Amino acid sequence: MSNQLIHLLAQWHPLKDAHQWVLGLIYKTEGSCYRKAGAVMLFSNAGHQLGVLSGGCLESDINKQAQRVMQDGKHRTAVYDDNDEEDIAFKLGVGCGGVVHLALLPVTSDNHYLQLHTVYSYLVSGQPCLWKQEVNGELSSSVSVCDNQQASNSEQADNTTRVKPEAKKTAALLDTQNGKCFLTVPCEPPPHLLIVGGGYDATFVVKMAVQQGWSVSVWDPRPAQARVEHFGDANFIVESTEVEALNLHVAEHNIDAAVLMSHHRQIDSNALSMLSRYPLKYVAMLGPIHRKEEMFALAGVKESDFKGFFASPAGFNIGGDLPESIALSIIAQCHAVLANKFPTLK
Incomplete structure (x- = not known):
């Protein structure tokens, strides 16, 4: 199975209410890293691990942290620093030499599935979109899907998760608005x-x-x-x-x-x-x-x-x-x- 986003979401979507799910989202990297900001992985309490966030070095530890998120429902962030001898990444012998900043976010109906179902619907229809996700706040706050008119005014909106059509293919962008940290990820259907x-x-x-x-x-x-x-x-x-x-x-x-x-x-x-x-x-x-x-x-x-x-x-x-x-x-x-x-x- 491909690791293209649409294929990960295709596996998750029919099971989104059947299990507990946690999204692993890389929101920042420093130096050399296997995956860049915007990379995602989905974990479930039934043992699903959809996608990759490293070359296989960090997934076991990330999965353990994802299980904790499922237990208490609270989002977490983690940092894997391959240059720090005390860091788990160094002890695992990752060897890339970079730093990965990761958010672990519960995916529930209460937080509108982080709008992943909306991203999926755009990709299935062959339409690119921009997915804007808060990584450090209360993930159950307001969620909206932007149309083209709303997109031009998106900087004024205060929403946790946002999807808008017609994304340009650029790198994921991390920014801060009103003290909240957001990652905007361009999502495109596969070629x-x-x-x-x-x-x-x-x-x-x-x-x-x-x-x-x-x-x-x-x-x-x-x-x-x-x-x-x-x-x-x-x-x-x-x-x-x-x-x-x-x-x-x-x-x-x-x-x-x-x-x-x-x-x-x-x-x-x-x-x-x-x-x-x-x-x-x-x-x-x-x-x-x-x-x-x-x-x-x-x-x-x-x-x-x-x-x-x-x-x-x-x-x-x-x-x-x-x-x-x-x-x-x-x-x-x-x-x-x-x-x-x-x-x-x-």
Whole structure:
């Protein structure tokens, strides 16, 4: 199971009233740490531990503290300092050398589940949001969900937990208002990757994308390709021979990235022509450079028609020629672009 926020909340949501729950929230870090501010983990009195807050070094101690929160219903904060020889983090041999500031917050119907159910509903609908959570006060104080008009005036509101739509992808922000400490966390749905081509090599790309927690769609107009039994991990298989059906699917599902790997000139060129109309962040196509020029000519498009990063040949050059290696190189490159970490991206 992926550690994407939407997947953690998908496991928690149907059980939110069946067990006692505590949210572990990193609200501040100093120096080198495995996870940064905004990272969350959910603990229950039935033994659930959803997510990660470290590389596995701190979770056992965090779980013990979470159990105490369940017993008395009082939120807690904790500091794990890997530089302090007396600190539990140092004694556990964490080795990162940083400091983690953690809040442990009860998640109950009385405090409106810290609005985690609202965050989940936004993410399920494919809509990013900003989640604003108090980390050091009475968590049962007022809670509101902001619409777009309220969002512009959110600094004037005095609410414990706040969610508003249309978040920009930035780091979590810790600030103080009226003596209360708040962490604002941008929450985004996982990326949605489109695979054009349903052959054997595409199955490896799909599996690797799904392991990242991404949503995946597959389209191949050839009846012998993109069969359900071969792509059981995919979220969607576009079952149509018409590129217009793919066009409608892309428009409806807010595709972030696409990989063209049908090994078929007409299929790839048709997809290229259609995808050039959308602001995808990443488009990649298998094949050598001369094939890229041929496909552009057939599609009647130019590389400049694509708003995001275009890669052909697809993926990083990691020296592999097997389907598994090619999939790794493509997903790694796509991940870097979507995270704005690609070396040529500013």
